[in-house]
Amino acid sequence: MLTLYGRRDSSNTAKVLWLLDELTLPFDFVLTGGKFGGNDDQDFLQMNPFGKVPVLRHGDVIVWESNAVLRYLASLQDSSSLWPQEVGEKAEIDRWMDWSSISLTPPLTRLRKAMKAGTADDAARQSAMAPFAQVNAWLGNNRYLAGEHLTLADMTFAPSAYRYCLLQDKASLPNLETYVERLNENAAYRRHISRALT
Numbered sequence: 001m002l003t004l005y006g007r008r009d010s011s012n013t014a015k016v017l018w019l020l021d022e023l024t025l026p027f028d029f030v031l032t033g034g035k036f037g038g039n040d041d042q043d044f045l046q047m048n049p050f051g052k053v054p055v056l057r058h059g060d061v062i063v064w065e066s067n068a069v070l071r072y073l074a075s076l077q078d079s080s081s082l083w084p085q086e087v088g089e090k091a092e093i094d095r096w097m098d099w100s101s102i103s104l105t106p107p108l109t110r111l112r113k114a115m116k117a118g119t120a121d122d123a124a125r126q127s128a129m130a131p132f133a134q135v136n137a138w139l140g141n142n143r144y145l146a147g148e149h150l151t152l153a154d155m156t157f158a159p160s161a162y163r164y165c166l167l168q169d170k171a172s173l174p175n176l177e178t179y180v181e182r183l184n185e186n187a188a189y190r191r192h193i194s195r196a197l198t
């Protein structure tokens with residue numbers, strides 16, 4: 001049995017919930033982190049010494065880091081277009097997963113925090129918005145990040161793309177907006193991303 005520890009309003013948990021739903025995998029969900037707490041408990045820290053969610057437990061296997069969890073879950077199925085077996089196709093997806101987590105999401109998270117604190121300045125806005133302008137150009141020629149269909153690349157990118165669309169005073173990025181509308185046609189995306197995240 002699969003057990004997921006996390007909370008629905010965590011973007012890193014939300015993308016894992018989306019994938020579990022997409023793959024119709026049964027799992028136990030243990031609400032952890034944020035107002036639910038539990039992530040500083042010794043039992044939890046033995047699974048993830050960093051005290052962060054999500055964490056996936058599958059028998060004796062413990063997986064933390066949301067992108068690693070996505071790859072693990074998708075690999076449980078012999079063949080999934082979300083995470084194909086061919087190494088070149090995998091690399092195309094992987095590069096977007098790393099890019100989203102390393103280059104796109106951190107400046108956006110910093111901007112969102114600064115906006116809440118009333119300290120957002122032009123430099124923070126520019127640094128958060130520049131990667132979205134770059135991906136907007138890519139999405140002019142690609143329906144999804146890694147080509148013509150949904151993959152783990154989109155599942156990693158989607159929470160931040162959705163949150164970009166919620167920002168006030170953002171640059172208009174028509175290809176990104178069309179892409180987010182396309183994602184919104186997916187019921188599992190709506191359940192776990194657009195209805196769950198703020």
Ligand SMILES: N[C@@H](CCC(=O)N[C@@H](CS)C(=O)NCC(=O)O)C(=O)O
Pocket residue numbers: 010011012013032033034039051052053054064065066067
């Ligand atoms: N790089 C990690 C980041 C994990 C992370 O920062 N998780 C946040 C929630 S999105 C967390 O655990 N915050 C503490 C809490 O929820 O109490 C991943 O992708 O899993």
